[in-house]
Amino acid sequence: MTGDPRTELTPEALERIAAAVARAEAGTAGEIVVMLCARSGLYRSAILVATLVAALLLPWPLILLTHWSAAAIALAQAGLATLILVAGLHEGARLALVPRGARRTRVRAAALRAFRARGLDRTRGRTGLLLYIALAEHHAEIVADRGILDRIAPESWESILSDLAGALGRGEAEAGLIQAVGRIGERLMTALPAGPADPDELPNRVILTD
Numbered sequence: 218m219t220g221d222p223r224t225e226l227t228p229e230a231l232e233r234i235a236a237a238v239a240r241a242e243a244g245t246a247g248e249i250v251v252m253l254c255a256r257s258g259l260y261r262s263a264i265l266v267a268t269l270v271a272a273l274l275l276p277w278p279l280i281l282l283t284h285w286s287a288a289a290i291a292l293a294q295a296g297l298a299t300l301i302l303v304a305g306l307h308e309g310a311r312l313a314l315v316p317r318g319a320r321r322t323r324v325r326a327a328a329l330r331a332f333r334a335r336g337l338d339r340t341r342g343r344t345g346l347l348l349y350i351a352l353a354e355h356h357a358e359i360v361a362d363r364g365i366l367d368r369i370a371p372e373s374w375e376s377i378l379s380d381l382a383g384a385l386g387r388g389e390a391e392a393g394l395i396q397a398v399g400r401i402g403e404r405l406m407t408a409l410p411a412g413p414a415d416p417d418e419l420p421n422r423v424i425l426t427d
Contacts, residue, residue: 226253230391231423237395238421241402246409247344247365248417249401250337251394252424256353257320257327267314268301312353324351328358331426338362340418344409348397355385359401368408377401 226234238249272294279290312320328349332338337345343364350357359374377400384393 226390226423231425234391234394234398234423235421237398238423241398241405242417242421243402243411245402245405245411246342246415247346247402247405248337248340248419249346249348249398249405249421250335250419250424251348251398252328252331252335252350252426253390254327254331254349254351254426256427257324257351264302264304264314268298271301272298320354321356324349324354324356325358327351328360332360332362335424337419340364341416342409344405345419346401346405348394348401350381350385350390350394352385352390355382357381357385357397365405365409369404373404374401 234251238251241249275294275297276290279285279293285293315323328347331349332345332347335347337347337360339345340362343362345362346365347360348357349360357378359371359378361369361371377397381393381397384390384396
């Protein structure tokens with residue numbers, strides 16, 4: 218599942234996800250925000266690095282195994298570099314050149330920035346939680362504030378995130394998100410049950426970004 222999230226999920230689907238957020242928050246002091254991002258980065262540097270490395274490595278087998286002239290090898294280098302640069306115009310090709318660990322690091326950094334930028338660290342009980350999904354990377358992250366971290370270990374979210382990533386990869390974003398939000402709500406309800414006067418401090422609507 219790639220591309221602009223506004224074309225991947227209908228308004229009705231987004232409303233159903235928002236309703237799932239409201240249900241999940243009903244029994245907990247936690248505040249859940251869902252953000253769908255088309256991508257966490259453009260990864261243009263990966264294409265440049267791949268082009269440079271390929272252009273530097275190509276001449277050696279040609280020198281050792283062929284009788285090509287220097288001019289022919291230079292043309293081959295230029296042709297390979299051009300091919301990689303053109304392929305890099307396609308988002309999928311760029312992502313394929315970026316190691317999975319690097320993609321996850323990029324998504325994590327973007328999620329942390331979004332958490333602060335959206336004010337999730339300013340709730341009354343420091344109980345904000347961001348479920349951040351990068352669609353192009355098929356990767357999701359959970360960022361939780363101090364009030365949640367004091368009660369729930371970050372590792373406890375791993376199975377939820379793994380199942381959600383699988384759903385995204387299968388193109389089942391709506392079902393995967395609703396299930397993930399429900400499971401997050403169950404864990405928050407156990408660790409942070411709702412008090413008698415817990416306000417709904419953050420919007421339930423799904424946030425869409427490029």
